Amino acid sequence: MSNLLPEIKALGTIWWIEIFSEISDKDKQVVYDDLLVFISEFENKYSRFRQDSLITKLNDTRKIENPDHITIDLLQTGINLYKQTEGLFNILIGEILENRGYDANYSFLPKEANLIIPNPTEELSISQNLITLSKGRIDLGGFGKGYLIDLIVKRLKDNFNLEYFLINGGGDIYATSDNGKPIEIYLEHPIEKDTFIGTTTLFNQGFAASSPHKRKWKAGDKIFSHIVNTKEEPISIDGTFVKADTVAKADAFATVSLITTPEKIINFANKYNFSVAFIKSNDTSLFYNKNW
Template structure:
C-alpha cells in the first residue's frame, strides 16, 4: 500500500499497513497495538513468556479468550476436513527444522514427528486441556485472525472504508481494491489480479519462508515440507478463513473444501498447472 495516509508498522514479527484514506487516529493506533500485543502474548511460539510457550513445557488447562475461540474452532474444522493435514501441532517440527525463536534456519539432526490432535488435547472449548506438552503453531489461521481483529477495531472507531494488510493477508472495507497475485517464483511479477470489497484475500507459498531444503508448510505424514503445490490464494468473507484455506489448498482439493466453505481460489501446482474459480474480476495472466 503506497497511500501516504497508510499507517505502516511491525507486529507479530512482520510488516503491517492500515489505510483509511486519511491519517489513522492515535487512539485507533493504540487500540490496534494493544490487541496485537495481546494476541502475540497468547499465541506466539517465538517468545518464551507466551501461553503457547507454557503449554510446550507443562500439562494443564489453559483458558482461551472468547475472542480467540474461533481460531481453534476453525483449526479443528480444517484438521477434520483435510484428514489431519492442517494442524496446529506442527510447532515442534518447525522449531526442529530451524524455524525457531531465533530464526536459526538450521535443521536439527532429529526432527520431531507431528502428534495427533487428540493425543495432546483432551478439550478445546473455552480452554485448551493439554494432556501432553505440545508446541502449538496457529500459523495457518493466526495472522488472518489478527487482521480480522484489526479490521473490527477500525470499524468500531467509525471507519467503513479501509484496507488492512498483514503482510499479504488483506481485508477490505466498503470500497473495492484491486490486489495483485505475486508470481510464486518471481516476486517482481504478478500472475494476475483480483478485486476485493468487504471480504479478504490470503496467499500462501513455499518461497516466502524457505531455508535449506525446507519451507514453512509441513506435511504431517512425512514430517517434511510439501512439494506438489507452489502457491495458493483464497478469497473469503473473513481473513481468518481465507488464511486457513490458503494452507488447506496445499493438501486438499478445492472441490472438497467447497463442500464446507464458501470461497474463491487460485492454485499454482509444481507441475505448472493452474486451477482457479471465477471470483469477481479475477484476471490471470496465463
C-alpha cells in the same frame, strides 16, 4: 479519499491499514495507537516465538488455567480446521518446525528427529476453566495472523464506526470497499520476485496467499520449508491464492491447498465456500475455481 496509517511491525512482518472514509488526523492517530497496542498484545499472547506467551506456556507446562474467550475460540478454530480439512491442517506442528530450525531463535539449524504429528482432537482438550495439551507443540502460524485481522475488522467497525478500509498484514488482507467500490489487489508470482501474474478484487472479503518457496532455508544438502506436509503427498503447487469471508479461513486454506491435489482444493472450495486460484509446478498458467 485514502488515509494510510503509519506502518506497524509485528508478527514478523509489516502491517498497512488504509481507511477510505473521511477521518481527522486526530482520530486517525487514535485508531493507530489503539491498533498498535491491540496487535502487540495478540503477538505477546499467542506467538510461539515469545518465551512468555500463552502458547509457549501451554507447550511447556501442558496447561492453561482460566483461559479467556479469545484463547478458547482460537484453539477451537484450529481443531475445527483439522476436522474440515481431513487432517491436512494441524496446529500441532510446532515441534516439527522447531526441529527443522524454525525456532524462537530462528537458528535454522535442523535436528535429526523422526516425529509424528499428533491429532489435536485427541491431544488438545478445551474447556471454560482449563486447556490441556498432552502431546505435540502448538504453532498458530497457519491461521493466527488471519484470525487477528478478523478481530481488527470487527474492532474498526464496532469501536470506531469505520466502514471502508483495507488491512494488509504481510500479504494477508481484508478489504471492505472503497466507498462501495471493490478493491483491486495484485497477485504476486510465488517464485519470480516483484512479478505479478494477475489481479483480483475484494469486496468485504479476506485474502491470503501461500507458497513453499517463500520461506525456506538450506542445511547441509537438504532444503527446509515452513510448510509441513502433514500427509506427505507430493507438493505439485507453486503458489495458492484464496478469497473467503474471513482471513482466518483464507489463511488456513491457502496453506492446505499447497499440500493436497488440485481436485481436493476445488472440492474444499465448493464445500466451504471460498474462491481459490493456484499455479501448478512447471506451469505458468493460473488455475482457479468458478467463483474466483
